[in-house]
Amino acid sequence: MKFLFLCVFIIFNMLIANSVTSEICGDDPLCSAIDHLHNRISSMEQPVWQKSLQKSSWKRCDEGKCSCEPPKISGTVDCWGKFHKLDRIPEDQIIPLNVEILDLGNNHIPHLNPN
Numbered sequence: 001m002k003f004l005f006l007c008v009f010i011i012f013n014m015l016i017a018n019s020v021t022s023e024i025c026g027d028d029p030l031c032s033a034i035d036h037l038h039n040r041i042s043s044m045e046q047p048v049w050q051k052s053l054q055k056s057s058w059k060r061c062d063e064g065k066c067s068c069e070p071p072k073i074s075g076t077v078d079c080w081g082k083f084h085k086l087d088r089i090p091e092d093q094i095i096p097l098n099v100e101i102l103d104l105g106n107n108h109i110p111h112l113n114p115n
Contacts, residue, residue, distance in 0.1 A: 049095045057096040064093035075100030 052060065061068035065086070066079040077099050079086060086109060095102070 049089060049093050051097050052094050053097050057094055060094040061096055065090040066093055068096070070096075071098055071100060076103060077101070078103045078105070080105030 054060075058068055058070040061077060066077050068078075069076045075098065077095060079090075079093075080103060089109065
């Protein structure tokens with residue numbers, strides 16, 4: 001059992017260091033399961049955006065790093081047009097609850113918090 005734990009620990013650290021899991025894991029189901037676990041844990045480490053129903057939420061949304069167009073136009077929050085190298089969710093970004101499209105486009109965010 002200790003050997004199995006040590007193997008899992010080593011593989012997990014390799015996945016974190018390399019982030020190229022398909023080359024490391026191949027068809028190994030244990031490695032793939034560890035990779036899946038790593039992705040879930042990493043997504044939980046990402047901040048959760050502040051959500052707002054206030055009338056000023058679209059104006060406050062546009063004050064952040066993302067571009068925001070209210071529902072009368074398109075209801076879009078665009079988080080890649082201004083900052084193509086975004087690697088983390090901007091913690092101070094306000095997201096209106098009535099957003100219709102959340103565009104993360106071409107960025108470097110590896111994981112998203114499901115909340």
